[in-house]
Amino acid sequence: QRKLSRRQKGGKNRNRQRVKVSRWHKRVRNCRKDFIHRLSISLINRYDQIYIEDLNVKGMIKNRRLAKSVADAGFSEFFRQLEYKGKWNYKLVRKVDRFYASSQICSECGHQSGQTKDLSVRLYQCEECGLEIDRDFNAAINILKEGLKNVS
Ligand SMILES: [Zn+2]
Known part of the structure; x- marks a missing residue:
């Protein structure tokens, strides 16, 4: 893409580069689609019940830092x-409420802490019971x- 913007407008090289860039975008798109398909199939095959956090995708897209990775x-x-x-x-397959503070609550003792808001901190440490666990796994x-x- 950087190469493309350096090429002269209307030039033969610019066109050639444009085709290259769009081909590459298409490949990335297909790759991602394929990955999502394979991951969802393997999860459905392996588990009878799946609970997913209903992430506030729109809210995250407003947050610049998160926007790209979420998109x-x-x-x-x-x-x-x-x-x-x-x-x-x-x-x-059920969604769990997005307001549920999954990453702040200790999965062992239920203590709620405000310390894990910072996404760069990968380890969850409970001040109450001393549990140390990967923050995504805890969530x-x-x-x-x-x-x-909530399942009846
Ligand atoms: Zn705890």
Whole structure:
């Protein structure tokens, strides 16, 4: 893309570079689509119940730092695929409320801390019970617990 902007407008090289860039974008798009398909299929095959955090995607896109990674991950498409593939395979796929503070609550003792707002901190440490755990794994356990609570 940087090369493209250096090429002269209307020039033969510019056109050639433009085709290259758009081909590359298409490849990235297809790769991502393929990845999302394979990941959702493997999750549906492996688990009978899946609980996913209903991330506030729009809110995250307003947050500049998060915007790119969220958009790149294609979260909403991933949710959509999990949901319909779950239906086809008689698996339970549910969203857990987005206001649930999954990353701030200790999955062991339930203590809520304000310390993990900073996304660069990968380790969750509970001031109450001393648990040390990967912050995403801690959040995942909380989401599972919350989901199981609401299933009748
Ligand atoms: Zn704790």
